[in-house]
Every structure is written in structure tokens, then in C-alpha cells.
Amino acid sequence: MSLTQSLLLLAALVLASAFFSIAEIALAASRRLRLRQMADxxxxxxxxxxxxxxxxxxxxxxxxxxxxxxxVLGGIVGEGVLSPWLSSLLLCWLPAERAATGGFLLSFLIVTSLFILCADLIPKRVSMAVPEHLAVRVAAPMLFLTALLKPAVWAYARLTDVLMRLLRLPRAREERVTPDDILALTEAGAQSGALARREQQVIENVFELDSRTVPSAMTHRERIAYFLRDDPDPVIRARITEEPFSTYPVCDGDIDHVIGYVDAKDLFQRVLKNQPLSLVDENLVHKVLIVPDRLTLAEVLDQFRQVGEDFAVIVNEYSLVVGVVTLNDVMSTVMGDLVSPWYEEQIVRRDDHSWLIDGVTPIGDVKRVLGLEALLDEDEYDTLAGFLMVMLRRVPRRTDSVVWGGYRFEVMDVDSYRIDQVMATRVAPEGKD
Incomplete structure (x- = not known):
């Protein structure tokens, strides 16, 4: 065999090895969801x-x-082609014995490097980048080779199955897609630019509905605008003017005895018809949905769907009202900063190192904005105020502060034991505890 023929054979073996490398990695790295899209x-x-x-x-x-x-063939061909030629070249500087040894070592190094680069590293990197596109191209040739080598394939496959059963090794890949898989894909899409950061945040918020409890989205007790059942017409009109909302709880004596709710549009219709506003009218007051404060936002959405309502009163284990929640509140949690500009921001950035945060801000939002991975005993509270109470082990007072995760959380304003404003200031390099 001439030198040219030997070199062509060596190149063909490198290409064949590259083909098998692509076939192996492309199949293993191909995503079933992507393949399903291509098939559809x-x-x-x-x-x-x-x-x-x-x-x-x-x-x-x-x-x-x-x-x-x-x-194996590549080693044989490469050594036979390059070793004599390199040995003769080294004879110009080395004795015959050393030249032969040097020619063998150089041929081994060259052939090995050629296979590593052109038949292994480069094909596998390309296969990892576009696995599905390559997998569909090599499938037909591989199926032909499988049929051609069927006896040898059958023998090796049986031996492999026996050994895997003896070693109790997994034999099939799990195709179940978890929420973590989806979130990882959206994060990768956001990093690559294929998915906008805001869109990625919306998807993440949707999956958080199963873990965030209703207090993280509700309007808290002290901010509820409500009517008493015996409120006269002037009081009702004044309340609507001062605190315009779409829905108002109706209570008997105090806020902890909710008997129903009234829709603002029903009140407006009566006003337009010059009818008096009286909450004693049973046709005006609707039955209210009462839910416990331990429900998740996903469970609240399910309750809304079952009863056909978009408003609920939240009570704690002592049957005391702690807040109200609407469908809009839940959707605002999902949409984040994509909601309309009138939505009140609970976290205001003052400069590059400090944020002014409302005490009732959901702790998940605080972690996201500040880039915190975890907080102490997160299952014991839902808001930033709860975090401070757990850390201080008492009701915080003005100027109290807590340092955690490289931030100092200082209480700026307290109103009747309620934490109104907290200043979060970075005190350590970002990402350092």
C-alpha cells in the first residue's frame, strides 16, 4: 500500500471514529421534548x-x-504509515535504534492526538451543541449498521444485560419532567437571550404559587376597607370616595365578624338610579369565601375556580380576620413588575447598596431582589416583618437591626407594633454571608 493510500485510509478511519462519537453523544444529549416538537x-x-x-x-x-x-485499526495503520517515515527522518540526527524508537513514539503521539482532536473532542462538542439535529441525521446509518452487525450486537447486548442485572445498574433513562427541569431550562434561555428576563421571572412565579402562602399576596387587616352592616348611606358614600376598591367586606359589629361582601359596581348602579345605599338589603350583600391563612396561592386559585368568586377573606386559626385576597392580587404576584404602573411597589431601591422595603413584603420577593439564597427558619414566616421577629425573638422597635447574608436590615418606622419600613443595606461583598 502506497503512502498516499495509507494516509487516505487513516483519514477515513478518523472520519469513521468521528461518526461514532457523534452518534453516541447526539443520542444521549437529545431532549425528548425537542424531538417531539420536530416530529410534530x-x-x-x-x-x-x-x-x-x-x-x-x-x-x-x-x-x-x-x-x-x-x-485499533487506526493505531495499526498509523504506526505502519508514519513510523517508518519518521524513523528515516530521525536518522539524520540519531542512531538507528534510537531513531526507530523515536519514530514509533512520534507516530503514536501524532495518531493519538489526531483521534483525540478530530474523532473525539470536536465531534462531541458539536454533538452537545446541536444534539437533536445530528441525532436525526445519524439514525438511519446507525440502524443499518445495527442490522448488519446483528449477531455481534445480540451477543454483546446479552452479556451487557446480564452484567447490569448482576450489578443492579439502571437500564432506562427517566423521562419525567419536573418543575426544576423547566425552571433550569428557562434560566438557561434567559442567560442565552432566547427568553426575556421578565418572561423567565413570570414562569418562575407561576411555579412558586404552590409554595407561597396566601399572606404573601393578601391585603393585610389594617389596610382593609370594610363596611358595617348598619352603616348609613352617607358613611357608605364617604368610604367609597376615600378608599375606592372594587369589593368591600361587610361586617357585623367589627372586622372579625364578616357576614359577606358588597361589589362596588352594585353600589354605583344604585347611586345612578338615585336609590339609597343600605347594606341590610340581602340582595346587595353576597356570600363571602372564607379561607385559612395556611393555604398556598395555588390552593386559593382552586377555591376561586370552585365557587366562581374572585374575592376571599383570610382568617387565622383563631378565626380572626388577617386579610383579604383577590384574583388580581394573585395575578399580580405572578406578573411581578409587569403589572400596570399604578401597582404600589413594596421594594424601592435607593442606591446601588440600599433598598427601602415595606414590612409586609413577601419574603420571597425580598430574597429575589437582594439575591439571597436562603434565610433562617423560612417556614416560620411569610414577610420581612416576620423574618425580623424571628431573628430578634421579640417585636422589633425603631432602629433595631439584623445582619444576615451580607445585608443589614434596619427598622426605620413602626406603627402600633406594625413594621412599616425597613432599610436593607449591603454590608459585605455581594454573594458573601
């Missing part, structure tokens, strides 16, 4: 790849037979 768009090859993924044993057996056979 009419690419029948994607269906074949998914079927191979369901039982990839024979496929990988062919890959390993090819990789090892090509590697």
Missing part, C-alpha cells in the same frame, strides 16, 4: 430517534464496536 413539525426521523432512546442498548453496542474497532 413533520420530521419522521425524530420519531426514529425517540424509539431508539426507549431501548438504546443495541445502538450503543454498535457505537462501541465501531469505536474500538476503528481505534
Amino acid at each position: 413539525n413533520g420530521d419522521t426521523r425524530a420519531e426514529a430517534v425517540m424509539r431508539i432512546q426507549e431501548d438504546p442498548g443495541h445502538y450503543f453496542t454498535v457505537v462501541q464496536i465501531g469505536v474500538n474497532a476503528v481505534a
Whole structure:
């Protein structure tokens, strides 16, 4: 065999090894969701790849037979082609024995480097970048090789199955998609620019509905605008003017005895018809949905769907009213800063190192804005005020402060034991506790 023919054979072996490397990594890295999308768009090859993924044993057996056979042949051909030529070249400077040894070592290094770079590293990196596109291209040739080498594939596959059963190794890949998988994909999409950061945040907020409790989105007790059942017409009109809302709880004596709610549009219709406003009218007061304060936002949404309401009163374990929540409150939690500009911001950035935060701000929002991974005993509270109470082990007073996660949380204003404003100031390099 001439030198040219030997070099062409070596190049063909490198290409064959590259093909098997691509076939191996492309199948392993292909995402089933992406393949399903390709199949739905009419690419029948994607269906074949998914079927191979369901039982990839024979496929990988062919890959390993090819990789090892090509590697052995490549070593033989490379040593036979390059070693004599390099040995003769080294004879100009070295004795015959050392030149032969040096030619062998150099040929081994060159062939090995050639296979590592061109048949392993480069093909595998490309396969990791676009696995689905390559997997559908190599599927047909690999299926042909599987049929051609069926006896050898069957023998190796049976031996592999026996060994895996003896070693109790997993034999199938789990295809279950978890919320963490989806969030990881959206984060990767946001980092690459394929998904806007705000869109990624909305998706993350949707999954948080199952973990965030209703107090993180409700209007707290002291901010509730409500009517008493025996409020006269002038009082009702004045309350609507001073505190315009779409829905008002109706109470009997005090806020802890809610008997229903009244819709502002019903009141406006009576005003337009010059009818007196009286909450004694049972047709005006609707039955109110009462939910416990331990429900998650997802559970509240389910309650809204079941009863066909978009307003609920929140009570604690002592049957005391702690707040109210509306469908709009839950949607505002999901949409974050995409909601309309009239939405009151609870976290205001003063400069690069400090934020002014409302005490009732959900602790999840505080962590997100400040970039905190975790806080102490998070399951014991829902708001920033709760965090400060847990840290101080008492009701905070003005000027009290807590340092955590590289931030100092200082109480700026307290109103009747309620923490109104907290100043969060970075006191350590970002990301350092």
C-alpha cells in the first residue's frame, strides 16, 4: 500500500471514529421534548430517534464496536504509515535504534492526538451543541449498521444485560419532567437571550404559587376597607370616595365578624338610579369565601375556580380576620413588575447598596431582589416583618437591626407594633454571608 493510500485510509478511519462519537453523544444529549416538537413539525426521523432512546442498548453496542474497532485499526495503520517515515527522518540526527524508537513514539503521539482532536473532542462538542439535529441525521446509518452487525450486537447486548442485572445498574433513562427541569431550562434561555428576563421571572412565579402562602399576596387587616352592616348611606358614600376598591367586606359589629361582601359596581348602579345605599338589603350583600391563612396561592386559585368568586377573606386559626385576597392580587404576584404602573411597589431601591422595603413584603420577593439564597427558619414566616421577629425573638422597635447574608436590615418606622419600613443595606461583598 502506497503512502498516499495509507494516509487516505487513516483519514477515513478518523472520519469513521468521528461518526461514532457523534452518534453516541447526539443520542444521549437529545431532549425528548425537542424531538417531539420536530416530529410534530413533520420530521419522521425524530420519531426514529425517540424509539431508539426507549431501548438504546443495541445502538450503543454498535457505537462501541465501531469505536474500538476503528481505534485499533487506526493505531495499526498509523504506526505502519508514519513510523517508518519518521524513523528515516530521525536518522539524520540519531542512531538507528534510537531513531526507530523515536519514530514509533512520534507516530503514536501524532495518531493519538489526531483521534483525540478530530474523532473525539470536536465531534462531541458539536454533538452537545446541536444534539437533536445530528441525532436525526445519524439514525438511519446507525440502524443499518445495527442490522448488519446483528449477531455481534445480540451477543454483546446479552452479556451487557446480564452484567447490569448482576450489578443492579439502571437500564432506562427517566423521562419525567419536573418543575426544576423547566425552571433550569428557562434560566438557561434567559442567560442565552432566547427568553426575556421578565418572561423567565413570570414562569418562575407561576411555579412558586404552590409554595407561597396566601399572606404573601393578601391585603393585610389594617389596610382593609370594610363596611358595617348598619352603616348609613352617607358613611357608605364617604368610604367609597376615600378608599375606592372594587369589593368591600361587610361586617357585623367589627372586622372579625364578616357576614359577606358588597361589589362596588352594585353600589354605583344604585347611586345612578338615585336609590339609597343600605347594606341590610340581602340582595346587595353576597356570600363571602372564607379561607385559612395556611393555604398556598395555588390552593386559593382552586377555591376561586370552585365557587366562581374572585374575592376571599383570610382568617387565622383563631378565626380572626388577617386579610383579604383577590384574583388580581394573585395575578399580580405572578406578573411581578409587569403589572400596570399604578401597582404600589413594596421594594424601592435607593442606591446601588440600599433598598427601602415595606414590612409586609413577601419574603420571597425580598430574597429575589437582594439575591439571597436562603434565610433562617423560612417556614416560620411569610414577610420581612416576620423574618425580623424571628431573628430578634421579640417585636422589633425603631432602629433595631439584623445582619444576615451580607445585608443589614434596619427598622426605620413602626406603627402600633406594625413594621412599616425597613432599610436593607449591603454590608459585605455581594454573594458573601
